Amino acid sequence: MTTLIIPIFNAKNIISKDFLETIKQYATFLDQVIVIDDGSCDDSASLFDGIDVDIVSNKKNLGFAKSVNIGLSMNKSKYVCILNQDCLIPSDWIRNAESFLDDNQKTAAVSGLILNKKGQIDTAGHMLWSDWVCTERFSGMPGKKICQAEEVFGLSATATVYRYAALKQAAVETEFFDESFGTYLEDVDLNIRLRHLDWESWIIPGDPAIHERGSTGVRHILKVRKKGTSNYLKIVFKNLSDNERMSASLFCAISFFWGFLKDPLAATFNPGDSTRLNIWREVIQNRRVCPEDKMKKWICGFRLNPFRRKG
Template identity: 30%
Template sequence: MTETYIITPDYNGVNFLEKYFSSLFSQTYQEFKIIFVDNSQTSESFDFINKNYPSRLSNQIIYIKNPENYGFAKATNIGIKKAMDDPECKYVVCLNNDIYAESTFLEELIKCAKKNYKTGSVQSKMIWGQYPELIDSVGIEYSKNGLGFNRGAYEPVEIYNLEEEILGCCAGACLYKRTALEDIEYNKEYFDENFFAYYEDIDIALRLQFAGWKSIYCPTSIVYHYRGGTGGTFSSFNVYYSGRNYTYTFLKNMPGTTFLKNLHLVIFAELAQILINILRKKPVILKAKFDAYRNFFKMMEKRKNIKKINKKIESLFVLKWRPKSSDSIKSL
């Protein structure tokens, strides 16, 4: 029986696995198992694990091979469900495959999670691997115009050193309590599988807040994220899913009063995404928006089933159009 499970979806990420596994097996806290959910169409990641960690396979590494690329949301759900088969599981740690973790990463996350029973998620300090003088993410920000941001992205690594409450976690490196995930589960899903990839962590952050769960930033839990390692930073894939899921998120989650007060900002943000991506020669943004509104009623049905205990969630929203670098905005 194991208390902590690390869930890592993989898609052609074999080049990152040496650093990923070596950092995890050097942790000061070792009472964990890794559920490695492989979306790749090759066997390279499995071959690497089998060659380098044969004694840990089925013991500390649970390998799951998907028949096709299910995307981040569904692959992570598969891992979560497997973890929850163990009644001793208390903590689910989401961790990207292009991560290198400092040795106290897990120990500090769990310490923080234990401080308050209403803490539903805990965010690590994510440093940009390629440029370690800069922050990658210290949580999620959600703007009144519907745009989602990585909090602290591209700011100096020396700052954000205080433990504090945040809106929610970037799922690249964070912990969710089992009880919190079970509380917001809908239709046997934790992350919304309609999102496939991008904004799914903003969606789950909002749902946890609505349900009354707090999210805490833990600055002593540190990882290095090699941004764009397996998904790219600007591609048609990125543009499509970011653009579509931006719309899904505000349709599904934005409080009605917030939406009405800021309708002009939301419309402007929608139009700006289309214009910017057309200028970038990414016409796939048009399909993204078409598909988003084509699923309007599906999002409305999900909206009705969100548990809404926290009536003051709008107080956690910001008004922001871009971070220090436009590359870290999740919808443009």
């Protein structure tokens, strides 16, 4: 019923024994486990020796979006779970998600509470602000137990189970995640496209996952910071209607200026291929079925207000 996709990159000192033991258990009953080695130079794939997984080795680093798309193109299951190399999920995580998706046919994506190593909340889904930036709900707050399922605007691709039919519907040409994003905000972009098609995302009860957030090289951090503004503006250009862009323009400008003051490097902008952007925008807007008012209900307010807790 479910295929598990794990993109990895230079993970030999990141992937834990507990992670490998969990994957070994999942491999005994899932349809397929696909590991995408994204051009690692530390022989990361050898960690999975003796585990029933299919390994795809990219000749060079292609980024998270492209790597996951490769795995999704191989999928033949009804559901697909995307799992980060530094996130440890409970043994019943996928089974619980399958049951919820079976019972809720309008749901595209399901996850549970994800904590960090300190026991604080890493993410409880995404919340949308008036500048169309998404942040992690309750991030940094003390971990709490989820007692009942709760609909959220969208989910982080850290450890989420998706309905494959919904991903196919949200794809543009053969891309489920926009490959021009590389490794930043690609899940937010997908969340908005799913919402446009009236698909839902839910957080469900159960034992939490632990996101260890493995150490990252300085060069990679700088690369991600530079991609941030470009990918954010791509999201606004592709996914927002003319009216939504008009309403959000002031908040976007304030957010951009505030971000530049905090981190000038993060404001570096490379729009990429304008023809490609226009094609994506046309496809997304033409097939959109979710009205603007319904999307607007998810906007929590002005993001720079530190007292906003709504999510």
